[in-house]
Amino acid sequence: MARKRKGRLVNGIILLNKPLGGSSNHALQQVKRLFNAAKAGHTGALDPLATGMLPICLGEATKFSQFLLDADKTYSVTAKLGVRTTTSDADGEVVETKPVVVSEQQLVAASEEFKGPIKQIPSMFSALKHQGKPLYHYARQGIDIPREARDIEIYNLSIDRFEGDEVDMTVHCSKGTYIRSLVDDLGQALGCGAFVSRLDRTQVTDYPVDKMLTFEQLQAMRDKIDPDTEDLMDDATFRELDQYLLPMDSAVKTLGSVELELIAEGYFRNGNPVFFSSDESHLEEELVRVYSQDSGRFLGVGFIDDDGKVAPKRTVVWE
Secondary structure: OOOOOOOEOOOEEEEEEEOOOOOHHHHHHHHHHHOOEOOEEEOOOOOOOEEEEEEEEEHHHHHHHHHHHOOOEEEEEEEEEOEEEOOOEOOOOEEEEOOOOOOHHHHHHHHHOOOEEEEEOOOOOOOOEEOOEEHHHHHOOOOOOOOOOEEEEEEEEEEEEEEOOEEEEEEEEOOOOOHHHHHHHHHHHHOOOEEEEEEEEEEEOOOOHHHOEOHHHHHHHHHOOOOOOOOOOOHHHHHHHHOOOEOHHHHHOOOEEEEEOHHHHHHHHOOOOEOOEOOOOOOOOOEEEEEEOOOOOEEEEEEEOOOOOEEEEEEOOOO
């Protein structure tokens, strides 16, 4: 006998406004429960100290979470000058204190040095893996693992407020950027040290900020569902919650798109490269969004092969 499925086959992306405290995985499990979803995944961890936009993929949308992991992001951050900590944030132990003798002109000049393509050494308290375990696993045992500098890019770094030993900044950056490391490096450049005392992710790619929802808002909608409802697998029961889900192809909307005729669609969904039609005269992207010409339904992401066909990379299974 086939095992009964746990949860609904609901597909889409919810923009959670993550609160202070708690891990991203804890937030993920809460959202999964609220939607009674069979499958869920997040798109880049936020530390317990961090708040803000955390896109959570449900169902088939989890197949495209990597594209959001790779997307650029924007943060609002407060740096505390004059103190350096083990974790480069407020949760770490103080390892060094120095007087803050920094002018606004010096601060602006130092911040300019971090704009553009730069190299960054990840923090030992990052989730970056070494031999299958995150670096923070070793850091908590006092073990230092040599880390190679990584290529990142700071698209913009603005100083929004500078009062005493506090600096508010807005940072628009590429994937792989560790804001704690950036602030620590800035503090070292200023000669006084610094750590992150507040971190809020305000943007992931160009997802609309006004579409973010808090746990309280989601819970209020879930509370309207009678716990004694006979069928919590019924999508109609979750209609109010589901209306806030963004379509799964929103994770890949920066890619070009192609359409497949009905016969080609069937072959593509079965893993075969097929010919396609496109309104884009110079489609040179490595990866493309693929849609059904007949229904307009999103079929997944493919790549253009050497024969000029689109071959499947990630396909959507529609029930």
